[in-house]
Amino acid sequence: xxxxxxxxxSMFIQEGEDVSMNCTSSSIFNTWLWYKQDPxxxxxxxxxxxxxxxxxxxxxxxxxxxxxxxxxxxxxxASIPSDVGIYFCxxxxxxxxxxxxxxxxxxxxxxx
Amino acid sequence: DGGITQSPKYLFRKEGxxxxxxxxxxxxxxxxxxxxxxxxxxxxxxxxSQIVNDFQKGxxxxxxxxxxxxxxxxxxxxTSAQKNPTAFYLCASSHLLAxxxxxxxxxxxxxxxxx
Numbered sequence: 001x002x003x004x005x006x007x008x009x010s011m012f013i014q015e016g017e018d019v020s021m022n023c024t025s026s027s028i029f030n031t032w033l034w035y036k037q038d039p040x041x042x043x044x045x046x047x048x049x050x051x052x053x054x055x056x057x058x059x060x061x062x063x064x065x066x067x068x069x070x071x072x073x074x075x076x077x078a079s080i081p082s083d084v085g086i087y088f089c090x091x092x093x094x095x096x097x098x099x100x101x102x103x104x105x106x107x108x109x110x111x112x
Numbered sequence: 113d114g115g116i117t118q119s120p121k122y123l124f125r126k127e128g129x130x131x132x133x134x135x136x137x138x139x140x141x142x143x144x145x146x147x148x149x150x151x152x153x154x155x156x157x158x159x160x161s162q163i164v165n166d167f168q169k170g171x172x173x174x175x176x177x178x179x180x181x182x183x184x185x186x187x188x189x190x191t192s193a194q195k196n197p198t199a200f201y202l203c204a205s206s207h208l209l210a211x212x213x214x215x216x217x218x219x220x221x222x223x224x225x226x227x
Contacts, residue, residue, distance in 0.1 A: 031215075033215040035215075035218075040200075040221070040223070041220050041221065042118075042202050042204075042218030042219050042220045043155075043202075044218070045214075045215050045216075045217075048214060048215055088154070088155070090215065090216075099160070100206075100215065100216060102154055103154065104154035105153075105154050107152070
């Protein structure tokens with residue numbers, strides 16, 4: 001199936017540091033979404049992006065829909081221990097009947 | 113509050129047995145999905161359904177079966193033909209007709225272990 005390249009695969013950061021992760025694809029997406037999965041739970045939607053160039057914030061989280069519509073990034077500022085988890089990007093391809101393609105996830109560990 | 117409920121949270125299966133994982137949603141969503149997640153891995157699509165009494169195979173459907181007799185329910189059966197069923201299973205649902213794609217809503221998952 002269609003691939004989304006998400007990087008990095010894992011990150012170890014100190015509490016208080018900023019984090020950045022991104023997703024890229026060779027295809028054009030109509031929608032980009034970012035999810036967070038806590039251990040043993042289902043993913044929860046963090047941010048949804050609907051237009052190229054859109055920059056959206058949700059508290060300490062900021063995400064952008066790339067101008068080319070082939071990429072998106074997520075930034076987390078001033079990380080705290082509860083930021084630990086797996087972050088997934090997801091995109092909707094044009095004409096895909098609203099099905100989402102998921103990235104492989106970024107495992108974030110925050111060290112005290 | 114509306115949501116999507118998976119049960120049980122933990123499930124143990126003996127080799128050769130079929131087991132059924134439950135997924136129920138009261139969000140009035142049209143589409144429902146089943147994903148498999150292995151440790152340190154992403155989400156792999158097993159089956160999905162966009163309408164009652166219809167469903168489509170995903171990327172890893174072999175050894176699994178589903179039904180969609182009601183809009184609210186999309187149970188997944190892991191059959192004895194699935195050779196490596198130990199994994200975390202996630203159910204999700206979404207609107208199909210909403211003007212804006214608000215993405216999927218996920219359940220809290222079922223962890224299946226073969227003993």
